[in-house]
Amino acid sequence: MSDPKIEGFELEKGFRGMAKDTGSDQTMFKGVHWGKAMMWIFLLSDTFVFSCFLIAYMKGRASTPVEWPNPSEVFALDAFGVPVPLLLIALMTFVLITSSGTMALAVKYGYERNRKMCGYLILATALGGLTFVGMQAYEWSKLIHEGVRPWENPFGAAQFGSFFFMITGFHGTHVSIGVIFLFIYCYKVFAGHYDEGKRGWFTKMRGDYVEVEILGLYWHFVDLVWVFIFAFFYLW
């Protein structure tokens, strides 16, 4: 965790403090690990990517001449013979948000140098992400069976399938990449790489528990984006 005490001065809070940090030498974000700052900037850039996707979706939905399919019918799941709107998606969202919680705990235990708890919680997060991707695969195959294709669908405007597959696919790719890294980090935590500062396989940089937090930032971002996709696709 970032330590607000840096030799020479204490961090001042509020706008004046921010202005002073900005005007000072060496670092603008005091005590923030370089990699963490990079991740924040990357997430800002990625926010623009998803914003462009979602704005394009809004524009596409608003300007298509054919009627847009009704999401509560298209995304309904049969539970005991009764179609329940948004059931699957509610489960998916629940799993993903829960995995955000386990990730946050993993970061906490990481900084407390509690190797085992940190590792198990990362594992739990990875499994949550895997479940999410699995459920998404199920949803995709269900829709494909019903005849939804990127270029056409039986429910209405063709753009529905186009945007749905593209945006959820792009998000799913983000989740999958995150899951891969979670498994790698899980291994590294259990193997004690972060405790002994072992150098990375490729980057040759010394390992540190801050990497868990950096991956956590990415994971929370992916969850947050999902909330927006959820709202725009399933609730609109």
Add this chain to the structure above:
Amino acid sequence: MSDEYENKSGYQAQSSETMTGTGSGVSPDMDYVRPAENPEQDLYHAHSFIEKWVFCQDAKVIGVQYFLTAVFTGVVGLILSWLMRLQLGFPGLAGFITAEHYYQFVTMHGMIMVVYFLTALFLGGFGNYLIPLMVGARDMVFPYVNMLSFWMFFVAVAVLMASFFVPGGPTGAGWTLYPPQTILEGTPGHGWGILLMLISLSLFVIGFTMGGLNYMITILQARTRGMTLMRMPLTVWGIFTATVLAMLAFPALLVSSIMMTLDKLLGTSFFMPTILKAGEVLEYGGGSPILFQHLFWFFGHPEVYIVALPAFGIVSDLISVHARKNIFGYRMMVWAIVGIGALSFFVWAHHMYVSGMNPWFGFFFASTTLIIAVPTAMKVYNWILTLWRGNIRINTVMLWCLGFIVTFVNGGITGIFLGNVSVDVPLSDTYFVVAHFHMVMGIAPLMVIMGAIYHWFPLVAGKMLDEKLGKWHFWTTFLGAYSIYFPMHYLGFIGVPRRYYEMYDSPYMTSGVGLNEFISTAAFIVGAAQLILVFNIVKTMKTGKKAEKNPWKANSLEWYTSTVPPEHGNFGERLPVVHRWPYDYNVPGAEEDYLPQTAAPSEVAHTEVEKT
């Protein structure tokens, strides 16, 4: 920071006062700089030839790699422009240039020059080389990712170049790639060509993102002791702001590339309306071509400033060094760069005045476009005022800088014409537009690149480029470039449309034919004149005189490395400590006409120095 700290640091409390050198103000405290916040950077040194020259993690080598790759694409773009001018000036002379080829040349020339040449050269090339040196860092903050960034760019270039050799050739849709025609039959390269172009652009964005993160965080988090943001050379400010723009604008390019790839490959209709082709309705329908234009220009306009802002920054430094005078209005310059960067996100639709937009929409974008002229003009005034009563050295570097100011003002003034909707509509898609953007974002940044090459070559290679050859290079390029683009304004006024393969017997062309021949001849000469630089570099490397350390007597940190050229880690044992901005030239009372950024206040207590 507490008040206690301010008292301790000393410089904070007296920052606005001018200290005069009677000696009474000298105390050991005045040299105080806060202790290091960052631990010493853990560098991975290369162990083999491949690690040292191919997959290198040293930002300087990566910068040179970026530079050379970008120059290679630039040469391809130059050859394409020759072929275009051959067709325009002397139609039919080269029989192999068909109309399809011509469109492919136009498209590839545009995309290569804007994205793969200028952007990669300024940010990848100069950014990588200069940022760590100028802010006093040992390397970029994440060297491994930085290395990946270059290789991703390399793959993007390879994919782009591969499109010359696929069936159907490269795309000929114009560099803006407007759908629906881009991916429909009838446009050259509508199959493989456009696909490779879109893939290459996506790879470029991914690669750039990895580099851009490094540039930003190195500047924000890895500066040396004493290097505040307002003591950074303007080069760093220009590259930094351009990187921010790129990080926020390239997403729109990535998204539009992905969407168009899907339109092409899967038959989705994001950008494709219902289309009748030869009486037959195509599969597409319901999409919005205008959406692509918005996405493209939301990237495309900041892209102009991604190219221009590093040029602004670099030229400010070059002018200051070679006029031996501090840059006029440093803070104003910084805020102008930041302001231009911010405004550039609110002007994109001025590229779409003829797309049938609501007039109020055009009114808004015309206003924001013209507002951008204010900070830009401030910068031009400040360059002039820096030169004003400076101790100007008319060497090659200064000539390029002066050439930049002239061409940039020229291109800027025509921009005022085109920014107004009512003036733009008749001029739209004529050679006036071609002349405008080549002047403002082609020739002007190129002048800066050339100046920067002559300026920093001694640092990179340790040898001085030949001045005489440099002056020949400048004058042929400058006069030649004017001969190319100045007459194009007139062609635009008489209504010659751009992107036309041939004008045939058009009534427009009675006065245009001779002019086109003249322009083409000038283009051949200017292109060939670049060989002077190649010859100069080869000759210098063989027989040129060895550069002394800091040959221009500059102040910024890149000239104060432990060795020339700098080695991995840049500064030897100890990182430099910075006490002032990089523009202390001709300070009254100083022995030399320059005070390096590392000169401590106690060393210069006898001078009248405005402490920064």
